[in-house]
Amino acid sequence: MSRTRRSFPIYLLCSLALATAGCASKHAPVQAAENVVLKDFMGAWYVIGYTPLFVDKTAHNAVEHYYLNDNGKVETTYQFRKGSLDGELKTYQPTGFVPNPETPAKWQMQFIWPFKSDYIIFHLSADGQQTIVVHPNRKYAWIMQRSPEMESEDYTRLMGLLKSADFRTENIQRMPQDWSQEPERKAKIEKVGNKAPLAPR
Numbered sequence: 001m002s003r004t005r006r007s008f009p010i011y012l013l014c015s016l017a018l019a020t021a022g023c024a025s026k027h028a029p030v031q032a033a034e035n036v037v038l039k040d041f042m043g044a045w046y047v048i049g050y051t052p053l054f055v056d057k058t059a060h061n062a063v064e065h066y067y068l069n070d071n072g073k074v075e076t077t078y079q080f081r082k083g084s085l086d087g088e089l090k091t092y093q094p095t096g097f098v099p100n101p102e103t104p105a106k107w108q109m110q111f112i113w114p115f116k117s118d119y120i121i122f123h124l125s126a127d128g129q130q131t132i133v134v135h136p137n138r139k140y141a142w143i144m145q146r147s148p149e150m151e152s153e154d155y156t157r158l159m160g161l162l163k164s165a166d167f168r169t170e171n172i173q174r175m176p177q178d179w180s181q182e183p184e185r186k187a188k189i190e191k192v193g194n195k196a197p198l199a200p201r
Contacts, residue, residue, distance in 0.1 A: 027166050030136045032105035033124045038098060040128060041121070042066045043194035047080075047175045048150045049143035049159070055092065058083045060176040063189060064144060065198035066096065073097060076109070077198040085178055089185075091199050123161055132158055138167045148177040148186075 047062035056062065062080035069075055074096030081087040097108045097116065105121035122141070123132040130150075134141045143150075143158050155174070162169050179186045192198050 027138065030120050030122060030134060030138065030165065032103060033121045033131075034105070035124055035126070036105040036121050038101075038104040039068060039194075041104075041124070041131075042068050042074075043146075044189045044192070044198070045131065045144035045146065046148040046177060047142055048145050048148075048155060048177065049141075049172050049174055051140040051142070051171050052173060053140075055090070056080060058087075059090075060085050060087065061148075061179060061182060061185075062175055062177075063198070064142070065189070065192070067194065067197045072101075074107070075197045075201070079198065085176065085181055093199065093201055122165070123158070130154065130158065132161065134162075134167065138165075139171070141167055141169070141172055143172070148179055 043066065045064045045066075047059075047064060050056070050059075050062070052059070056078075059080035059082065062078070065077040065079070067075040067077075076094050076096050078092045078094070080090055082090050092111075094109045094111045097110065098104055098106070099108060100106065105124075107119045107121070108116040109119055110116045118136050120134050120136055121131060122134045123130075125131070129146045131144050132141060133144065141162055143155065145154075159169055159172070162172070189198065
């Protein structure tokens with residue numbers, strides 16, 4: 001991956017997360033999902049709803065991919081089309097850490113060394129097909145699914161889970177997902193599965 005992609009935009013993303021991480025809250029701490037098995041959580045997740053940040057405010061066909069390395073680190077690939085379904089393909093690769101193996105739903109992401117930001121797997125469906133990842137300040141959330149097509153009823157239900165936990169859902173927007181123009185990219189994602197990183201570092 002080029003240095004340009006790893007420096008300026010990622011630094012802003014990291015700085016935003018860090019700047020809000022310590023904000024005081026009148027709410028109880030965010031509860032993490034209790035049914036997360038780390039190795040089963042690996043692989044591709046299609047981003048269905050998200051809180052836009054500087055780097056991805058016009059994202060289309062976004063995918064978050066996780067690969068558990070032998071050293072316990074989670075090699076993460078966040079990939080999307082910028083601006084349109086046929087826009088430039090952007091790839092970012094932060095590193096995930098699970099500080100305590102006994103709480104696999106609580107992660108830290110490192111976008112640029114040495115800073116890390118906290119993230120929580122807030123919800124994981126019983127069948128392992130839908131998830132919500134959040135920032136503990138309740139301002140940022142990512143609704144994801146193993147497939148790119150989510151029924152409106154499911155999306156409404158997942159948004160309801162966030163609202164009931166006092167998340168700021170007014171800034172969450174639906175991600176455009178249409179893979180009719182990208183069958184080769186989708187096939188690659190499915191082929192990689194959870195067996196390797198989605199993109200080389």
